[in-house]
Amino acid sequence: MPSALPLGDPAPADGVLPPQAAVGAGERGFSLYAHIPFCAVRCGYCDFNTYTATELGGGASQAAYAATAASEVRFAAAALDASGVPRRPMSTVFFGGGTPTILPASDLAAILAAAVDAWGLEPGAEITTEANPDSVTPASLEALAEAGFTRVSFGMQSAVPHVLKVLDRTHSPGRVPEAVRWARDAGLDVSLDLIYGTPGESMADWRASLDAALACDPDHVSAYALIVEDGTKLAAQIRRGEVPETDDDEHAEKYELADAVLAEAGYAWYEVSNWARGAGGDSPEGARYACRHNLAYWNGGDWWGIGPGAHSHVGGVRWWNVKHPTAYAGRLARGESPAAGRETLDAETRHTERVLLGLRLASGLPVADVPVEGRAAVAGLIADGLVEGPAALRGRLVLTLRGRLLADAAVRRLLP
């Protein structure tokens, strides 16, 4: 997750949420996010909350981490109980990082088991872990499947060595198909994460990465434009002129290429940066392979995020944990909430978020969710080719390809 935390209101030490969190909770799903803040190396573009040292002090070492994270699971269950939020079985679980698979599969299994112990699982629950192609083996993937994981998302990023080098990724391109095969053998669904627009990446390079990804026959592909975040090594390299700047027009072209190549191969977009195999029909996100955890974010679902710097959302209350693993472990050891700050969204802000997040989905944003002041803008968006006309007539705002690339601009036009 991004390195800078938002500013918000103080969060109480007992973790109890304001009353609005419990309102209507019974009708909403519940998800869990588990952040694993460790990596073998820090990649040059990365500003996520992750650490390469194996021995952080105060209960924050990699070895102690699973126990610490499990203690937050127990804290979470108690805090939600105390907040009057009913216990619901988890519909999705997502382990992200960092590199979750830098921990032994047994550690990830232990954290998951603690959560299942606290909340239980919905039948058919989606349980994903991110993984670096370098940090898995057939045995570790077997063990994850054994523990209940259903899905693995590999950080492939690119299939082109010089691009991987700029990104500081350590794996060799050949490792990805191998890792995918092992995951398949273990019975896991597979997603591949790609990054486009890396300095020095040509259109042909990007095409090669897309082709290589498709050759692995994944169930799901995420393609993210490289964002050069302040404070990263890559930002410094660009500032010093060692690496060329990224270019938004080129990003747009690469996005268009990705969408065309993926569609051709039978993957449909269900969110601006996500494509799933076999999606189709009226409700692409209902497709078997769309990432339901991801959709919970865009649909404003409830989730508890455990781990340092993790974000949570329950019934219009958002909070985020302290960033450093040592501070995080210390809070939990004292029986205190690890939250650094939180915000309680008012009706207007929730409305804003609904537009902001809903418009990114292929299922579209119900016109009824657009504030009255923004309705007049809808015709303009259709006229400018950002929104599908026929879908709008049926009451949903669905972005066109051009509109997906200008989604933020479209949101600004819809909001007062």
Place this chain on the structure above:
Amino acid sequence: MSPMARTAPVPAATDPSIIRNFCIIAHIDHGKSTLADRMLQFTGVVQPRDMKAQYLDRMDIERERGITIKSQAVRMPWEVEGTAYALNMIDTPGHVDFTYEVSRSLAACEGAVLLVDAAQGIEAQTLANLYLAMENDLTIIPVLNKIDLPAAQPEKYAEELANLIGGDPADVLKVSGKTGVGVEGLLDRIVADIPAPVGDAAAPARAMIFDSVYDTYRGVVTYVRVVDGSLNPRERIQMMSTKASHELLEIGVISPEPIPSKGLGVGEVGYLITGVKDVRQSKVGDTITNLSKPAAQSLGGYQDPKPMVFSGLYPLDGSDYPDLRDALDKLKLNDAALVYEPETSAALGFGFRVGFLGLLHLEIVRERLEREFNLDLISTAPNVIYDVTLEDTSVVTVTNPSEFPTGKVKEVREPMVSATILAPNEFVGAIMELCQGRRGQMKGMDYLSEDRVELRYWIPLAEIVFDFFDQLKSKTRGYASLDWKADGEQAADLVKVDILLQGEQVDAFSAITHRDKAYAYGTMMTAKLRELIPRQQFEVPIQAAIGSRIIARENIRAIRKDVLAKCYGGDITRKRKLLEKQKEGKKRMKMVGRVEVPQEAFIAALTTDESKDKAKK
């Protein structure tokens, strides 16, 4: 060496023979204020514990910029050979824009201390003021300051000064305002060399106003030099130019705080308060007389201040317009040269067209508006006044390029100035090139010393109001100095260049230029705007045109990507904050047709490159 005076002469009862009125002529940062501070200290009018650096520069801006905008007069006692004298130090503004105020200050004196930095030599503005002082027959005491500096070259510059005013380099005093060395000797020289004022004590009162300052608590404080007769408390006085009369509520001397006195006699310098609230009722250069026994003839030399440079001032936030109006109304109380009238710009909204004496005056007013009144402003590129004669021989006076007539124009006349530039001789070529490029005609060149040259040009004012001084400084590594004064007008082939965004004219960017430079302005401005205006969801052509003829064109390509690709780990808050920031940014956009133009683009496009670079640092 003289001691501090044991008893100071009493105002209103001081014989003119023991009065010495002098001013200090110096360039910015040649150390005038520091020297003045030292004089206040040595004469005992300021106790050491009350001393603050640059005591006489009241306003913060003055202190920060090291320049004196408003002059004041301080009375200091000084004893020479057992006689206590009254020394009146009249502070003069140091900058080219305030020539008229300087001339009135000089007219209040019999002598001038010519103060020059011993490490830098004389500068053009000092030279200009020195000419003014010599025209007024003032006795000049040449002084080199900062002789304590390692880089000081007192011998070299003593020779330069001696050459300029005639005399022996040995007569040039050498002081350090910082350490105080030579300051007492200077005070003695002032008593010895500067003539005592002469006037007729029995004649009807005549006093010249050499400055007038608005004070929130006291109203207008007027500084005067009495020439004939005397002024006394509770009398009614009359302004000779307007015949308006006022009661003298208070009269006194500054030493260095105001001290009421029983009046002011022949040759004395002091202040008076009548209760008026606007400096326009107490004009610099006017003569004050006694209402019951008025003088027949004024002292002469009075002029109304004449604005030379105009600029549109607009609040960044349109709702600040009333505040801007109030602020200008307040500043006007203290600035007789400030003129303004409301104007409307399609691009910038409601604002004022403001007239200034020159660029520094513009900058000072703008800075005071921003700092003292907390306003964020956009100012349009400064322009001069044009007289446009149409085919039907009617004449239009244009102070705003957007008012330039569109019909058949017979002749356009522009104001001209005489400019004096002083610089080391190695830069003569670069300066000549610059001046010729700005349509200047060379009027002469003189060597002040072996390696310093004075160049004189007749040049359009419009050519020097934009970035001439910055260019001059950069082409001479900062060594050149410039002075100018208005000097007639000329007919020239001038045209208006308009800038169009998607076919819509943006009035704030229209400019009047010489026909030969229209293309350069057009390409410069269109290229600049292409950089400054963010890409929109559609293509935006930017054109420069003379009338309907397009002379330059640029294109802003449509934006293709405006979406944050990832939203990692559910940090929705950050994404929302980004949206809020973007929306905030959108609010600060001005709409030109369908095109969103950021305020910053207006500011940057209207700013010269040099000042833009400064802002970046």
